[in-house]
């Protein structure tokens with residue numbers, strides 16, 4: 001088992017874990033967003049989407065366990081990397097300027113990551129761990145989004161998600177070693193598209209919910 | 214046109230690894246804009262020596278951008294603000310009269326300050342010793358061009374081989390990671406048929422050695438690529454990432 005530690009315990013190994021789980025989340029976000037777009041069609045469509053999803057039963061549970069596992073790996077590895085990288089430069093520069101490689105998206109990865117975790121906990125508490133027997137998902141959403149404060153928090157959180165995706169997406173490909181003259185420019189563009197789609201797609205849901213549900 | 218300029222320097226002075234360092238202010242008078250940055254420091258050091266003070270310690274050797282000895286953070290930038298140049302190739306014409314210049318050593322856990330601007334980069338030697346070579350049996354010299362090498366691969370290998378081991382990539386990386394250096398040293402060999410033979414073992418041992426030395430983890434910030442005086446590309450890091458995956462998951466080597 002030594003080779004397992006010698007693989008996933010190395011700096012590149014940890015990066016691979018971040019990349020695989022990160023791309024997994026982008027896959028999840030895509031599905032989540034597509035489902036949630038039914039909100040635009042009104043409460044019936046949204047409710048029926050939720051019912052169909054839950055009718056999948058064990059498949060949903062399996063996906064939930066998978067997501068939990070991915071989250072555990074992504075968060076713990078991310079925190080470990082943050083700590084190790086902090087320690088790798090014990091004496092900080094008095095004056096350091098960035099040369100144009102670093103972007104606001106890459107520089108804020110650990111912080112946007114923690115903010116997303118905070119959002120996730122609140123999001124699960126308000127949507128997942130609530131009474132699903134006596135109220136429909138539309139009712140839950142319209143209740144939650146009736147608070148202006150929550151709408152603002154939700155929308156800002158989606159901007160944070162977009163930031164995280166912008167660096168995370170292309171970064172995952174670089175980590176897999178898929179930096180290729182033919183495809184890298186496209187991956188960069190796709191990174192930006194994914195970020196904007198996630199930001200706008202999820203970001204407008206509270207407002208739309210208030211109008212439609 | 215040659216001009217003379219006057220500058221204020223804020224230089225990191227530190228007696229040794231165990232001592233605390235601090236920025237000291239010096240004035241550099243009548244500096245010709247034709248001078249290199251190191252010549253400017255030489256002049257300041259002459260004045261310091263004449264006035265009985267300890268001169269500023271800094272590393273240098275070739276003074277033409279090929280040895281990799283020089284290097285310091287100049288106004289927060291590795292080797293100064295110019296692209297694709299080492300500190301010895303930075304000329305004073307890029308500064309203006311009255312400028313204040315801050316000079317700090319490379320900072321990383323794996324690069325301890327020896328004195329003032331001199332840091333210990335022997336960690337790089339350890340990474341090379343871990344696998345940055347090809348094993349060659351002694352005997353008669355093999356024929357040149359015996360093994361065909363595709364010209365473009367040779368070019369890429371030469372691009373990677375341009376790395377002079379200066380350490381600017383580590384110094385400028387927000388995580389103090391040595392991935393650009395290590396990946397260049399892995400790539401210059403892995404791209405060629407002679408180097409492919411030991412590629413799997415090499416990438417595993419060089420990476421593990423790099424990790425043990427206390428360098429940070431690469432998070433694709435790309436500051437290294439922007440600051441490297443030899444403009445080593447991060448496609449080398451990608452090559453090392455996939456080389457590592459292949460070696461770790463599919464080769465015999467543990």
Ligand code: SF4
Nearest residue numbers: 376377379380382441
């Ligand atoms: S990769 Fe560039 S910055 Fe890093 S040691 Fe080599 S030459 Fe210096």
Ligand code: FES
Nearest residue numbers: 274276281283301
């Ligand atoms: S002194 Fe040799 S590279 Fe600058």
